[in-house]
Amino acid sequence: MSKNIFKYSFEYLFSFVKIKLKIHWRFVMIKKSLVFIIIFFIFFTNNIFAHTGIKSSSPENGETIVNEIQEIKLSFDTKVEQNSTFTLKTKGGDPVSIRNINLDEEIMEGTLDEPLNNGDYELDWSIIGVDGHPIEGTLSFSVKVPNSNGSAEEQSANKEVDSNSLNVDELDKESEPNMSINFIIPIIIGFLFLIVIGMFVWLLRRKK
The missing domain is CATH 1.20.5 (Single alpha-helices involved in coiled-coils or other helix-helix interfaces)
Known part of the structure; x- marks a missing residue:
């Protein structure tokens, strides 16, 4: 038991x-x-x-420039380290000469050898963030400066067309779904x- x-x-x-x-x-x-x-x-x-990338740019992505442009300015969400750069080319793939590129905290600025001719351009940027990771991106814009040799009426008409084009571009950008990293x-x-x-x-x- x-x-x-x-x-x-x-x-x-x-x-x-x-x-x-x-x-x-x-x-x-x-x-x-x-x-x-x-x-x-x-x-x-x-x-x-x-890695949120670019915050703003001048010119902006999809913008149509109606005045002479010889400087590019990119602003990022992180401090830009050395070896960060950008390249510019025409729609046909021809490179555009850049005189110098300056880095200042979150800003990267570049000066071109001469004002851009009328046409479509593509800008490829590549930066090193403060955490050491590379970040890359692309933006495009157009240059449509009125011909200074034309008549006053032609210049006025060109400005009106460019203004309408800008408004259409802005509406298109607003209507497009925001698929940037900040949205995701x-x-x-x-x-x-x-x-x-x-x-x-x-x-x-x-x-x-």
Whole structure:
């Protein structure tokens, strides 16, 4: 009789310890999983915000220039480090000579050898962000400076056409869906937040 009592007591104690260890192990796994998810979330979002790219430019992307232009100015969301640069070419692929490029904090400015001729241009920029990661991008614009040898009526008509073209370009840019990285960031953050919540709920259910 005493042997049976001892046996059952031992089995009960063993089962109790086993259950406790199992619960403890699950609790430890929950904590480790949550810590890993939080670290991944912080690291990923910091990298996203560190690579938001260009903030503004002169000329702007898609803009039509009606005055002589000999300077390019790009503003970024991060400090621009050395070895950052940009190139300019015509729509046909011919390179445009750039006299010099200056870097000042978040600003990169370039001076051209001479004012741009009328036509379409493409600008490719490449910078090194403050975190050391390379960031690249492209923007395009057009130059349509009225001919100074034309009559006053022709110049007035050209200005009116260019003004209408600018308005159309602005409307097109406003109507186009904003697929820049700044638009995508909230979606990615929200998606990661849902993953964190889902993992937490799943782990709690497993604990039960």
